[in-house]
Amino acid sequence: MLDGKSVVLIGMPGAGKSTIGVMLAKELAKDFIDTDILIQSSENATLQEIMDEGGYLHLRDIEADVIQNAHYHNHVIATGGSAVYSEEAMKHLATLGPIVYLEASLAELRRRIHNYESRGIARREDQSFEDVFDERTLLYRRYADITIDGDGRSQGAVLKTTVEKLLAL
Ligand SMILES: Nc1ncnc2c1ncn2[C@@H]1O[C@H](COP(=O)(O)OP(=O)(O)O)[C@@H](O)[C@H]1O
Ligand SMILES: O=C(O)C1=C[C@@H](OP(=O)(O)O)[C@@H](O)[C@H](O)C1
Ligand SMILES: [Mg+2]
Numbered sequence: 168m169l170d171g172k173s174v175v176l177i178g179m180p181g182a183g184k185s186t187i188g189v190m191l192a193k194e195l196a197k198d199f200i201d202t203d204i205l206i207q208s209s210e211n212a213t214l215q216e217i218m219d220e221g222g223y224l225h226l227r228d229i230e231a232d233v234i235q236n237a238h239y240h241n242h243v244i245a246t247g248g249s250a251v252y253s254e255e256a257m258k259h260l261a262t263l264g265p266i267v268y269l270e271a272s273l274a275e276l277r278r279r280i281h282n283y284e285s286r287g288i289a290r291r292e293d294q295s296f297e298d299v300f301d302e303r304t305l306l307y308r309r310y311a312d313i314t315i316d317g318d319g320r321s322q323g324a325v326l327k328t329t330v331e332k333l334l335a336l
Pocket of ligand 2: 178179180181184185203214215246247248249286287288289290
């Protein structure tokens with residue numbers, strides 16, 4: 168399906184990249200990889216530990232590096248919410264296949280995420296979740312080939328629309 172290309176998921180923490188990514192891989196008969204898992208296994212540390220050790224910019228650097236070395240074809244690739252800070256990483260991902268932005272409003276994300284402080288979001292300490300949302304929304308929109316509105320919609324509904332839009336490309 169999709170000529171052996173990969174499908175890349177981007178969006179805010181809580182958008183559903185990791186959970187819907189697995190469902191999408193099954194639906195499209197592709198393999199699945201989550202770049203957060205790649206980071207953790209390459210560093211032998213959790214994302215939170217990496218950030219505690221070296222700060223959020225260190226995590227973003229590692230993320231950019233790991234993504235640029237990820238040559239996964241015929242995969243669904245779930246990225247971390249901060250992947251869009253690296254233009255090089257996003258350019259590389261675009262060579263692997265279409266980029267799907269799982270969009271959700273701030274209110275919807277707040278309903279889904281309750282551990283904002285401890286979830287390991289790569290942000291300046293003075294940035295609120297809303298600040299991060301505003302800063303990144305522009306970036307997600309810039310890189311998206313397809314945007315899926317997930318507000319008030321079940322994972323199954325988001326999955327269905329995503330598959331339809333991908334097959335219509
Ligand atoms: N469409 C949805 N409706 C309700 N909850 C969702 C939806 N998509 C994801 N979730 C929930 O939001 C949380 C974060 O999902 P996750 O896939 O880890 O997001 P991400 O990888 O984008 O940070 C999980 O508990 C997941 O079950
Ligand atoms: O948005 C972020 O800054 C981050 C999101 C996380 O992934 P999810 O988007 O899958 O939660 C993970 O990459 C890291 O903790 C940083
Ligand atoms: Mg995730």
